[in-house]
Amino acid sequence: MTRVEPAIVLDRVSKVFPGATRPAVSECSLTVETGELVVLLGSSGSGKTTLLKMINRLVEPTAGTIYINGQDSRSVSAIELRRHIGYVIQQVGLFPHQTVAENIATVPRILGWDRRRIEERVDSLLALMQLPPEQFRHRRPRQLSGGQQQRVGIARALAADPPILLMDEPFGALDTITRKVLQDELLRIQSQVKKTIIFVTHDVEEALKLADRIVVMKDGRIEQSGTPIELLHRPATPFVRRLLGADDLLQRLSVLPVSRVMRPWPGATAPGPVEVAATGAEAATAGAAEEAAAGAAEALAPAAAAGRARGAAAGAADRSAVVGGNAAAGKLAGAPPALPQTASVRDALAALLSGDLRPVAVVNGSGEPVGLVRWEDVRAVAGGGPVTDEGRTRDAP
Amino acid sequence: MTYLAENWDTVLQLTWEHIYLAGVALLVSVAVALPVGAVLARFERLATVGLGLLSVIYTIPSMALFALLIPVTGLGFKTAAAALVAYSQFILVRNTVAGLRGVDPAILEAAAGMGMSGWQLFRDVRLPLAMPVILAGVRVASVSIIGLASLAAWINAGGLGVLLFQGLYQDHAVKIWTGTVLIGLVAIGMSRLIERLERRARAWLDGVERP
Numbered sequence: 001m002t003r004v005e006p007a008i009v010l011d012r013v014s015k016v017f018p019g020a021t022r023p024a025v026s027e028c029s030l031t032v033e034t035g036e037l038v039v040l041l042g043s044s045g046s047g048k049t050t051l052l053k054m055i056n057r058l059v060e061p062t063a064g065t066i067y068i069n070g071q072d073s074r075s076v077s078a079i080e081l082r083r084h085i086g087y088v089i090q091q092v093g094l095f096p097h098q099t100v101a102e103n104i105a106t107v108p109r110i111l112g113w114d115r116r117r118i119e120e121r122v123d124s125l126l127a128l129m130q131l132p133p134e135q136f137r138h139r140r141p142r143q144l145s146g147g148q149q150q151r152v153g154i155a156r157a158l159a160a161d162p163p164i165l166l167m168d169e170p171f172g173a174l175d176t177i178t179r180k181v182l183q184d185e186l187l188r189i190q191s192q193v194k195k196t197i198i199f200v201t202h203d204v205e206e207a208l209k210l211a212d213r214i215v216v217m218k219d220g221r222i223e224q225s226g227t228p229i230e231l232l233h234r235p236a237t238p239f240v241r242r243l244l245g246a247d248d249l250l251q252r253l254s255v256l257p258v259s260r261v262m263r264p265w266p267g268a269t270a271p272g273p274v275e276v277a278a279t280g281a282e283a284a285t286a287g288a289a290e291e292a293a294a295g296a297a298e299a300l301a302p303a304a305a306a307g308r309a310r311g312a313a314a315g316a317a318d319r320s321a322v323v324g325g326n327a328a329a330g331k332l333a334g335a336p337p338a339l340p341q342t343a344s345v346r347d348a349l350a351a352l353l354s355g356d357l358r359p360v361a362v363v364n365g366s367g368e369p370v371g372l373v374r375w376e377d378v379r380a381v382a383g384g385g386p387v388t389d390e391g392r393t394r395d396a397p
Numbered sequence: 398m399t400y401l402a403e404n405w406d407t408v409l410q411l412t413w414e415h416i417y418l419a420g421v422a423l424l425v426s427v428a429v430a431l432p433v434g435a436v437l438a439r440f441e442r443l444a445t446v447g448l449g450l451l452s453v454i455y456t457i458p459s460m461a462l463f464a465l466l467i468p469v470t471g472l473g474f475k476t477a478a479a480a481l482v483a484y485s486q487f488i489l490v491r492n493t494v495a496g497l498r499g500v501d502p503a504i505l506e507a508a509a510g511m512g513m514s515g516w517q518l519f520r521d522v523r524l525p526l527a528m529p530v531i532l533a534g535v536r537v538a539s540v541s542i543i544g545l546a547s548l549a550a551w552i553n554a555g556g557l558g559v560l561l562f563q564g565l566y567q568d569h570a571v572k573i574w575t576g577t578v579l580i581g582l583v584a585i586g587m588s589r590l591i592e593r594l595e596r597r598a599r600a601w602l603d604g605v606e607r608p
Contacts, residue, residue, distance in 0.1 A: 056510060093508070099604070
């Protein structure tokens with residue numbers, strides 16, 4: 001089988017800024033496969049942003065080589081390189097004197113695409129980012145909310161369809177709710193476009209949520225690189241253990257997908273509680289995020305929002321909707337809503353606890369039940385039973 | 398008071414000369430100041446030196462500046478224009494540098510990260526966003542040019558200053574008044590015009606309807 005070239009290879013890359021006492025980045029080596037979402041995680045001063053910027057040569061390495069799709073990144077001009085790498089920054093940096101459409105069209109215009117192609121591309125990207133084109137094409141950045149601006153920022157980065165996307169703490173300037181929403185958006189988009197993404201953050205939860213692989217950095221060096229599960233269950237250094245809360249059981253459970261513990265759905269004629277749980281499906285279809293009243297300004301989501309409440313992780317607070325729906329069916333009151341497929345084992349634990357440990361159904365994107373979670377199975381995993389490292393699945397099959 | 402009635406054609410001629418001189422000086426000033434400002438905005442240390450030099454020229458009394466230039470450019474229009482251009486560089490360059498430096502660095506970083514060349518970045522992003530501040534400088538410079546152009550009469554460059562000087566020598570109050578008022582009106586008119594441009598630029602940058 002022919003080996004596919006990794007998207008990005010960093011070979012002992014270092015950066016020393018003039019006049020600095022220690023290197024900002026010190027002998028970092030890293031391989032990123034195509035389609036991976038790699039998170040560079042560390043506090044400020046760890047070198048994560050500098051490392052990111054060396055990939056698109058906004059910062060030039062003082063030592064080492066960076067290969068992009070097998071080619072030395074210095075073999076083309078920096079400007080040419082950047083036109084084929086998407087770049088999203090925390091402050092977004094949209095051009096205030098241009099419309100949303102013009103902003104998004106920046107790189108395609110530089111590359112000389114014809115007008116028709118650009119217009120279609122802009123519209124399809126706006127749709128992808130859930131900003132209806134007719135409404136948003138002609139708006140100006142100052143008329144957009146922070147979350148909308150960053151959506152446009154991401155669209156702009158994706159405009160020329162670059163294989164690689166660099167994101168430097170893109171959601172750091174947003175409020176918590178919007179941040180969660182956009183994190184979910186990113187996962188959704190990634191499942192559709194499968195870009196190679198390097199994502200810089202200092203937020204551990206964000207890293208655990210988004211990453212295929214996390215690269216923990218400290219003082220310019222890579223402490224450990226691995227999947228969230230690897231890092232949590234086998235931290236290489238005390239720093240990594242402390243940083244990720246590897247000693248925190250709930251934290252570990254939060255990165256295990258519920259598919260890891262669920263049993264297959266028994267079939268259409270399942271008894272009582274399970275059926276009741278299944279009718280809660282509509283309420284949970286919307287998706288993993290806790291969306292609360294995120295604000296119309298976010299222009300989110302398809303009309304299926306009607307049933308959208310919160311994921312099971314939100315806690316027992318609002319089962320009344322589900323109960324109300326079930327009342328007509330005359331079933332048991334107080335059953336927990338079903339879990340979406342994208343939920344974690346920790347979400348399952350919460351659902352089990354709120355439902356008095358009765359089994360909870362797991363549904364797919366269309367609301368059909370695909371599995372069942374039982375207390376016994378969660379307890380087994382939580383008790384430190386063997387965890388196989390199959391990696392995380394986030395795509396809805 | 399009959400002076401005006403009998404000599405309105407002369408007055409008009411002088412007014413036109415004044416506007417023409419000021420206009421040419423302003424255009425040349427801006428054409429020089431923009432590239433100079435662009436270069437200085439790029440190199441921090443050059444900027445301090447450059448602006449320092451221009452501020453020295455600014456402090457030279459205008460008549461002295463004329464006197465210095467006469468051996469080089471003779472008497473008349475060219476000398477007056479040259480002096481006015483030199484004089485207004487300080488304001489224009491300073492505002493150009495401030496405007497260019499004042500553009501949000503995040504925008505510039507995003508633009509660079511997308512692969513814009515240096516020139517594209519300057520022309521399509523940095524310069525447009527610096528316009529309001531640059532135009533404010535142009536407005537101030539235009540008023541001071543119009544005022545200073547009054548002295549051009551002293552070196553045979555014509556303009557409304559002629560009325561002022563004649564009025565002084567001849568003890569003719571009406572001439573002085575006429576000259577003064579007209580210079581004031583031209584200055585106000587020019588200032589208002591550029592202010593309009595300034596507002597348009599700001600509105601265009603923000604994407605709102607013109608106020």
